[in-house]
Amino acid sequence: MSNTTDTKVNPTIIIIFGANGDLTKRKIIPALYNLFLENRLPEKFAIIGTSRTEFTDEKYRDSLLTGINEFSRTGKAKKEDWDKFSSNISYQAANIKDVASYNEFYLKVNTLKEEWKQDPSVLYYCAVSPDLFCTIAENISKSKLENNKETTRIIIEKPFGRDLESAKALNANLLTIFDEKQIYRIDHYLGKEVVQNVMAFRFANTIMEPLWNRTHIEHVQISVTEQIGVEDRGSYFDNAGILRDMIQNHLLQLLCIIAMEPPVNFDADLVRDRKVEVLKAMRKIVPGMIDSVAVRGQYGAGWVEGKEVPGYREEVDVAGDSNTETYAAMKFYVDNWRWQGVPFYLRTGKRLFESASHIIIQFREVPHNIFNNDERNLPKPNRLIISIQPDMAIRFQLESKTPGLEMTLNTVDMVFDYSGKTKIDSPEAYETLLLDVISGDQTLFMRADQVEAAWEVVMPIINYWEDNKMTNFPNYPANSWGPENAEALIAKDGFHWINVPKKKKNV
Structure with missing residues (x-):
């Protein structure tokens, strides 16, 4: 849970496996774009997309822009902002089951290293079917691709296994290639x-x-x-x-x-x-x-x-x-x-x-009710309600007297409501x-x-x-x-x- 406000982190290369998929277009690229708009990405970064589909860099960027315009919380991209961001995106068609395909990623990573004159962090994002997680990890291991324990990370989407035994097997396989500190298992909640x-x-x-x-x-x-x-x-x-x-x-x-x-x-x-x-x-x-x-x-x-x-x-x-x-x-x-x-x-x-x-x-209910025993006037239990969606709020429900001549109880809310309470969008x-x-x-x-x-x-x-x-x-x-x-x-x-x-x- 990063609390840093600057961008003084390593130059970063993000290789997205499954780059033509729904997750990439709806979530991953819009998220990276919004981080870019808020100056949260490193000054030097590169996004390399890969899947079986043949794309030129320009056509791939166009397909991502469609996703940005539809799914980004910041709305349609301004041309100047998109041009700056997308200039850091390239595409490489590849068969991720074929270890030879990883040589192309190796060449791209090394070209960027020479250009930046600095060793980058390399992130492998597995936005693919779970049965390919181990294949990608094994091919990274077999190829010349980067696997520095301090700066290389692999991102795994759920489902992480189908049951206990398959989860153990997947963990064991990944941990023969990466250290635990390199593995980022995402639960978006x-x-x-x-x-x-x-x-x-x-x-x-x-x-x-x-x-x-x-x-x-x-x-x-x-x-x-x-x-x-x-x-x-x-x-x-x-x-x-x-x-x-x-x-x-x-x-x-x-x-x-x-x-x-x-x-x-x-x-x-x-x-x-x-x-x-x-x-x-x-x-x-x-x-x-x-x-x-x-x-x-x-x-x-x-x-x-x-x-x-x-x-x-x-x-x-x-x-x-x-x-x-x-x-x-x-x-x-x-x-x-x-x-x-x-x-x-x-x-x-x-x-x-x-x-x-x-x-x-x-x-729990109050241990003793001092008010009249009219069932309509019994104190209701206090509740803390944490709303994650569609509303974002934390609400404490307490009992209070209804204004008037009689002692009548009513439930009132003490609310922290995210909408309109913060200066920036969540x-x-x-x-x-x-x-x-x-x-x-x-x-x-x-x-x-x-x-x-x-x-x-x-x-x-x-x-x-x-x-x-x-x-x-x-x-x-x-x-x-x-x-x-x-x-x-x-x-x-x-x-x-x-x-x-x-x-x-x-x-």
Whole structure:
């Protein structure tokens, strides 16, 4: 999590494998362009794109400009700015499975070294299918390409493995070629502004620490819901499912940030040590208890915003009898002194009522109600609501007296709302993460043991679900909040899923 404000870092070369893909055009290049506009990139930098497709440098730059104009948070690029930025972009068609192709990258890197008269940092960005991660790493090792332990880094996108065994194998393979300090495993959720602010909120304010434990917190909810279906990802998603796609990485990482102990300082490994401790403390899920702590669902057809949408099994590249879950809800416990007995409820799914990401900390009820016993006037539990999207806000819900002659209670919000509160636009997650890679800061990136510990948490559920097919899929309609038994999962503990209303827009 870089806190540097200058650009005094090594000249940097970024080689993007999968340079003609959607991720590059939607996220990577817009992020690098915005960093350039804010003078956050090194003075000397180069971006080398590579894929099988044949492009001239000029045609490749034109294709990237289309992506900038559509997806950049700063809007359409000004010609002068784009010309300066794109002059640092080149393209090399290559077969990344063929080690001979890497000689071209070697020549380009050495040409830049001679031109800059300085050894650069070299970043290898694997924006490709996960089955190619090891191929790229091995070919880097076999070729003359740069692998200085201090200045060379490899960036890996999720999914990092398909299960515990494949994650271990991938880690082992990468670690024969690169040191752990060179490997940057991206989880874009950790780059989101509000997620980063949770650590500041927790560890920079003494008022929170006495409350942040089982004595005062009743339960925690983490919800990441999506209104869209699988879109054009049917082939990938049908072999993964929502548990692998979202919970093993995004939601468990959010849980770690909420549950972790304060690190001694903000050193990357100390922060990540604390997250691993959380995962290691999570209560083991054993066969026989899975149906009581985990619920799965699959969406059927329905209507979304006046448009008829197909069920999951009717989506492109999805099997007609697919048993893949598009919804998952589960209950976890962190068995340590701070959190013993506090349930953590996680839910995520596609084709739900709205797209939103929230973390909700519900505090315990007042031990004794001194107000009248009218049910309408009972104090409601305090809540801390951390909204990641679509609104970015941290909201504390407290009880207050309604103005008037009677003692009537009402819930009021103390809100830090990002919109209109900062002088600059909040950076996109990929901007934060790419700046950290360039700066050599691994705080927001997953370490090998962290990845494996997360897989250990969910593997009993994955194995059980794969061995026990559902007979009632699809079991929730599009534009709903998911299957009925998801509500039962939390209701049996006396709680309910909290759906945070969107902030009303000023008209």
